[in-house]
Amino acid sequence: MTRVLLRLVLAGALPALLVVVWWVASAGSTDVYWPPLRTILTAFPDVWTPERLRADVLPSVWRLAAGYALAAVAGVALGTVIGSHRRVRAVCEPVLEFLRAVPPPVLVPVIMLFAGIGDTMKVAVIASGCVWPVLLNTVEGVRAVDPVMAEAARSYGIRGVARLRSLVLPSASPQIFAGLRQALSIGIILMVISEMFAASNGLGFTIVQFQRGFAIPDMWTGILLLGMLGVVLSVLFRLVERRVLGWYHGLRDAARRSP
Template sequence: MMRTPTRGIRILGVGLEIAVPIGALALWAALTRDGSSFYFPPLLDIFRTFQETWLFAGMGTDVVPSLSRLLSGYAIAVVAGVVVGVALGSSHPLRRMVDPVVQFLRAIPPPVLIPAGILVLGVNSTMKVALIAFVCLWPILLNTIDGVGGVDPTLRETARSFQIPRRDRLFRVVLPSAAPQIFAGARVSLALAVIMMVVSEMVASTNGIGYFVLQSQRTYAITEMWSGILLLAILGYVLNALFLLVERRALRWHRGARTGSA
């Protein structure tokens, strides 16, 4: 008897999740229908330009390079953040010793690093990947440190008392316990990766989605500019949805434990 209200709430939530974006698009289309503003073209024109520009036409020249940079930098940040975070989270003296350096580096505004990156690495994809990895590293690293450092001491002592090998303790006790915080940091970094990809391509690039949007704005191709912005919004939404799918599968045990506790 208790499942019916819950199912109704879920159906209502899914309905609102679908209806609100459709309503927003309908409002946008209604407000721009007359095409009186040069800077806000009709939504149907943007959709038409989106189809002509991005469906297969600009996929290889702009979308693929942008996605390759984004995913490469993000993957490097995830691996480095988890590995270094586990090491720092497992050693309190090492964490205190490195913490000033970490706090100093993470406080640097990401766009400021672009000129230095151009000088050191040049105007190429390596510079953009390095900047994306640098920016995405800190949320993952800090969340991993907190997650590993916050593992229940009872679990650690129990695993140690049963003489479980250190490798098994890491993969069966420490990482599963810290996984919710690691995934939280990785989700924040994914949004930062999209932002940094666009910023780096606007400043120093000859291709990519960010470069296309900036060039469209400079040449007053306003409809093309909005189609690029629309593509970035869709890209961010899809990446977030895929991440949530992976997170839901990886942390299925965590949700089950929370439901059981409730």
């Protein structure tokens, strides 16, 4: 219990310090673009009512979840195939490096031509950016499977789906989750960017509307809400990661305690 409380205190110390610094630094501000934090916090409950949360935040979260899930499935599936076969990897690697180097926001106008301006476009933009860290980390994780274990599986006749389920994916899962963690932050960024193009709702759309209407404190409340959403999603991801990779963290903790 003491360790948990200590971790909570350490995790909250820096955010609390930054809030205090922001409060003090902006307390006497008369700049219209840099309002006092007190003004922003006062406006927050008036701006983000339950109705606005349902109208703007829930659609954003749904698009993020859909694009992220699509990227996760495609990245793990393709990465497993590419990482398992040397010839496939040799053929695909130049194309993958080219596509990875193209910034996803640049693809927004192109995706709009084929997917329109609805939710399909926004989900496609999110998926197109999130898939690369998942794919590349999966490839490296599959390639790094212990050759001794791979040879033992071959000797015992463990092949196909059984080999994939019992050896490849468990061995690559720490690296896969590293890619999923990177993809989550990219997905939040692309969620906002995609909603700035021809959208009628969403966090990105609302923040831009506040900026265009010179409702600067309201704009800052949107930025704060976006940061809070990122923190919540990060905490949820860590909980899932600790649950799925409990065996991995247990082995690592045991290795640290051993002399």
